[in-house]
Amino acid sequence: MxxxxxxxxxxxxxxxxxxxxxxxxxxxxxxxxxxxxxxxxxxxxxxxxxxxxxxxxxxxxxxxxxxxxxxxxxxxxxxxxxxxxxxxxxxxxxxxxxxxxxxxxxxxxxxxxxxxxxxxxxxxxxFVPGKSQKSQPHSAIQRYRIGALLGRMQKALQGFTHEAAHHRITWDMSHAAGLRDLLSIFGDEAQRRRLEAAMTDFESLILPRITQLPAQVIHNDFNMENILVREENPDAISGIIDFGDMVHAPVLFDVAVGAAYQMGDAADPVEAMCDFLKGYATEKPLSDQELELIYPAIVTRMLMRLAIQEWQAKLFPEHKERYTRNSPTVWAQFARLDALPKDDTIARLAAACRTSVERPA
CATH class of the missing domain: 3.30.200.20 (Phosphorylase Kinase; domain 1)
Known part of the structure; x- marks a missing residue:
């Protein structure tokens, strides 16, 4: 017990x-x-x-x-x-x-x-046709198109309101600080400290400014398993599924969620996220304040993926393998990100969000 x-x-x-x-x-x-x-x-x-x-x-x-x-x-x-x-x-x-x-x-x-x-x-x-993006080859144009699609989704949802839009769900980054006590489950001290550092950044950089960020109803789960691509042409996006984590929250969080997942197994995780952000920028710009916070928001989503899934595995041990199946990938992403100069990463992400360019070849 x-x-x-x-x-x-x-x-x-x-x-x-x-x-x-x-x-x-x-x-x-x-x-x-x-x-x-x-x-x-x-x-x-x-x-x-x-x-x-x-x-x-x-x-x-x-x-x-x-x-x-x-x-x-x-x-x-x-x-x-x-x-x-x-x-x-x-x-x-x-x-x-x-x-x-x-x-x-x-x-x-x-x-x-x-x-x-x-x-x-x-x-x-x-039933939307296609295979999950996660299961298929990845490319710069694919990530670019997914970013643009998120921008279109946000624009389509701009006028949407509902009595339940402000409900509280665990996967809403607005409430990420409530997960701090869950970090004790991680027995590896280095891992726990890395997540605690990510939490501290969220609490000090993002939390005080949440009410200043543009907000609306967002998809909130633009991950590789909810994005479907055509098996015969993985660069073609065939479907977006699972609106189950929708919530009224800062638009920035929706973008951070999408960018975090687009790292995948890319050797250069920042380049992969930039592909996505360049596509998004063709549909919607981020404010200067949002650009300042995109990196810690991405890292917060990574923290949430590890902490929430680890606790679900504890609550339902019979499903542990399924809940934690992506944790090794997230830890590997942390390792690759942490090996890069943080200031350089932040600058590259911001530049991608500001760049209006032709789509990748």
Whole structure:
């Protein structure tokens, strides 16, 4: 059993990450599809960190994603995610996102009661084709296009409002300081000190200025597994998925999240992030204040990836390998970043954000 101190530290994790996914049986998913959508097909379970997800394949080969949400998710949040998808589709139809499939009654989502008596939201969307960016070759033009796509996404979401937009979620960088107590889980002293240093930078550089930063509803999870590319042409972006971490927060944090993930395994992580930021700059500029904070914001996201996933692995040890599967990559990114002069890195990132150039060849 975890110590009292560890239990208190774990309170930094929101309910959405402390409730494991409760699987709904495939035959029940197929029944939901028939009764609520009029679709007859075969349901195939897909891994979900919080939700019970199914690929629904109809007899004619059409595919849809049926998402049966975590019982801990507030109904207002379910509504926000659905309405955001509809809003982006209307604002910029060219952004390759999942499309809402309405129920026979015209609902964008609905509530169900599962076999354990828990009430859960349900949403069906189109199944976006493609392979995750993480699984495919990476290139400068690919990263550039992803950066530009994030800029378009932010512009499409500028006018979006919802009653649940200011909800608190663990992955919102605005609340990263609450994760400091989680760092005690890291037994390696050098690793713990590196994360503590990143936390100190967040607390001293970003936290005092959060209210001054431009904010809106953001995607907040523009990572390589949520970006789909065409298998036959990985430089072509075919889809953006998973609006589940959406929140009203500084735009800078959305950019930092995207840049942090675009490092991947690149030998020069700064160059990889610059590719992304140059694409983003073609759609939206960052202010001078945002440029000053882009580097510590990127490092804060890296800190969050390690701390949150390590604690989830502690809460759900049966899924430890899945939760921490990306941790070695993040530590390697830290090592490569720390081997470069920090001032030079900050200058290169800022220059990329200010550069208006032709896209990479």
């Amino acid at each position: 975890a110590s009292t101190a560890h239990q208190e530290a774990a309170s930094a994790l929101g309910a959405e990450l402390k409730t494991s996914a409760t699987t709904v049986l495939a035959d029940q998913a197929e029944q939901i599809a028939r009764e609520k959508y009029g679709f007859v097909g075969r349901a195939e379970w897909l891994w979900g960190e919080k939700d019970s997800n199914y690929r629904l394949t109809l007899d004619n080969g059409s595919e849809y994603l049926l998402k049966i949400l975590n019982p801990a998710e507030n109904p207002a949040m379910t509504s926000m995610h659905s309405q955001a998808l509809l809003h982006v589709e209307a604002a910029d139809p060219g952004i390759p996102i999942q499309r809402i499939i309405r129920t026979l009654d015209g609902e964008a989502d609905f509530r169900m009661t599962d076999d354990e008596g828990a009430t859960r939201g349900v949403r069906m969307v189109t």
